Each structure stands twice: as C-alpha cells, then as structure tokens.
Amino acid sequence: MAVRKKKIQNIKLVDFPEEVDEQNGIKVYGETSWENQLAVLSQYLHNNVYIGDEDSKQEIIYAIREFLERKKSNKDEEITDEYVIKVAENPIAYNLFSDFFKVPFPNPKFGQHTFIDLFAGIGGIRLPFNEMGYRCVFSSEWDKYAQQTYLANFGEMPFGDITKEVTKKYIPKHFDLLLAGFPCQAFSIMGKMQGFADIRGTMFFEVATILERHQPEAVLLENVKQLTTHDQGRTFSTILRILGELGYHVKWQVLNALDFGLPQKRERVIIVGFRSQQRCDAFNFDFKKKTYNLKEILEDDKDIDPSLFASDMILQKRQKQTEGKTVFYPSIWHENKAGNVSVLDYACALRTGASYNYLLVNGQRRLSSRELLRLQGFPDNYKIAVSHGEIRRQTGNSVAVPMIREIARKIDYILNNI
Secondary structure, X not given: OHHHXXXXXXXXHHHOOOEEXXXXXXXXXXXXXXXXXXXHHXXXXXXXXXXXXXXXHHHHHHHHHHHHHHOHHHOOOOOOHHHHHXXXXXXOXXXXXXXXXXXXXXXXXXXXXXXXXXXXXXXXXXXXXHHOOOEEEEEEOOOHHHHHHHHHHHOOOOEOOOOXXXXXXXXXXXXXXXEEOOOOOOOOOOOOOOHHHHOOOOHHHXXXXXXXXHOOOEEEEEEEHHHHOHHHHHHHHHHHHHHHHOOOEEEEEEEEHHHEOOOEEOEEEEEEEEOOHHHHHHOOOOOOOEOOOHXXXXXXXXHOOHHHEOOHHHHHHHHHHOOOOOOOOOOEEEEOOOOOEEEEXXXXXXXXXXXXXXXXXXXXXXXXXXXXXXXXOOOOOOOOOOOHHHHHHHHHHOOOHHHHHHHHHHHHHHHHHO
C-alpha cells in the first residue's frame, strides 16, 4: 500500500502535458490529456473488470484523482490517497460513474453484441446500434468539440488520436463489429498491390490495422459519395481489395438520405463486410423508400434566435435571384458556389465549410441548431452541448441516422440468425 501511495504523490499534472500543434494553432488532445484520462474512466474502466499491469493501474488511479478533484461536489473536500485507491479498486461501489449515466443515450450495461466506434464524430453511426442494445466498448474522436457533444449524449469521452499505439491499446481484444466514418484521403502508392504499403499514412490504414489485429465479425464503413470516383476510382478499389485481403466479404452501395425520410439530399457510400461469405450473401441494400416532409423538422419562427435571421441585404439579393422560379412553402433556399439560388422542398447536403448563408428557411433565416440535427435524423432529446457554429460543423460532418438505422437492423438480423 505504501508503494502505491508514493507513486500517487510523485505524479504531478505537469507530467501529463497536453500537446499543441503550434503551426496550426490547434490543441491536439493526445494520450496525456484530461480528455484521454476521462476516456479511461468513462470507457476503459467500465469494460475491464480486471486491470492487469501496474502502469495501467497507476494511470487509472491518476485519472480518478483528477476526476474527483474536478467534480464540484468534491471541491471543498480533501481527496486522500487512501480514498483514491479504494475508489480505483471498486469504482462502481463508490459511485464513481454516476456522472456518466445522466445522459440521453447511456451505453447498455449488457449487450448481446459489442462494437467500437472510430472517427466517431457526434455518434450518428453509434446511435442506432445503441438503440438495438449493442454495447460500445471503445470510441475514438480527435476533435475536442465533437468529444464534448459525444460525452454529453453518451456519457463517454472518446479517446483521441487513433493513429497512436497508446490509444489503440485501450481497444478490447474481442468485439463483434467495427464502425467507422473515416476521412477520404489519397493513397500515396496506388495500384501496386503492396498490401498495407498502399494505404500507409491514411486513416483507412488505422481501420485496416485494427481489423487485422482484432478480426471482428463485421464492419460498417461510411464515406462521401466521391470516394467511389476518387483518384479515378483507384482509392475505392484499393479499399475493397484491402478488406478482401483481411478476410472480409463486402458489399457497397451509394445511398441518399432523401430515401430514408429526411428532407436532405445527402448521398453517402456505405460498405458492409462480414468474415462469413454466407452472411455477406444474405445482406442487401434493399430498403423501402420513405417520404420526407420539410415541415416536420422546422421550428416555429417565433422560437428562433433573432441572430439567425438574414440581413435585409441578403434577403433582397436572394429574392431577386429567385424571380420567376417555382417557390415551395416551406422551402430551403440554397446558394451554390456560383451564386445561383435554388428553392427546394428539401435541403441540399449539409457541409462543414459552407457559407453561413448558403441555406435559408423560406429565404429568411438560417437553420437553428435543433433543425440541423433533425436534418440528420437525431432525436429531439439529443443534447446540444456546444455553440451553434460547432453544431453546424458537426452536423455537416455527421451521418443520416435513419439511413444507418436501417442498415443496422439488417446487420443485426444477420448476426443473430445466420
């Protein structure tokens, strides 16, 4: 016991610095950050009853101390080494995790199937699987604001940089399904059939590495439609080839959010793979198309923040550009890069880097944070934990939840019945 106490006392916050990318002015949340310590508590400690090595024990003890000291209820209380060790040895008995369950979408305590959530964003791919009772045993997302949103809704702080081995070490040995909405990137060596050398240095390399090490039964990947034609199709062909070399039989399809009841034209390529050829043969992308209704996702104008209404100058410009065009009501007015305005009964795809005024409701105002989330199919009990600007960026990066829900149901049926 005395040895443990000495180790705790020797650990100082300065020994756990946060990394900073000075060139880009971006804080990079590495393995030593508070965010990663919270990930240890909210994920790893939940999913591992026995922590074997001493280094991991000391890391958990440090994380618990930091967490307890940051909790307001403990602000004026002394956190002794003895108390921290007791909590570390039996965190559930000491109610350490109570903060993590006061969320709209808590992780099921027991799940028939388990999954990991890579490039997690704000949890759009995860959400339908949680609804079916699947248990998430690891998540990773580097953006600190997306981490905040994820924590507020799922009670888990995602781990940070998945390219680091120290992050990958927290992935459990066994899980059933890998989920990933990885970025579209060029591959430096293309078409040379060199296996992993073809994809090294890309985010898909991280996905492939984890698939090779853990060999889950199934994989679900989501990306922009343009991935299929990127670099004259060579990028996509390489991805499919690598998945095959890793032992996965795959099917893919470009799907549109409009066909899943959302008033948003958002086309995404979905790749589904199984280690079993029989299971892959049983999977299909046949879905009954659902109608969409823009009115269902719109809030009443009287409830909208006045700052979201367009200026008189923008209103006059838009009205002039729509003269002679068919105008729907309600409608979304969309301005493309060329400055042309379309008036539609659905929204064009949400984009992260788009002009603040490129989508206007009835030509008068910008979409609210709740409307942006509804456009992606997030339920109204999904918490808004960041600024409106961040919600715009996060929803632009996210997925159409109803689309993923339909795919998840098919995967679930196959895993349970074939």
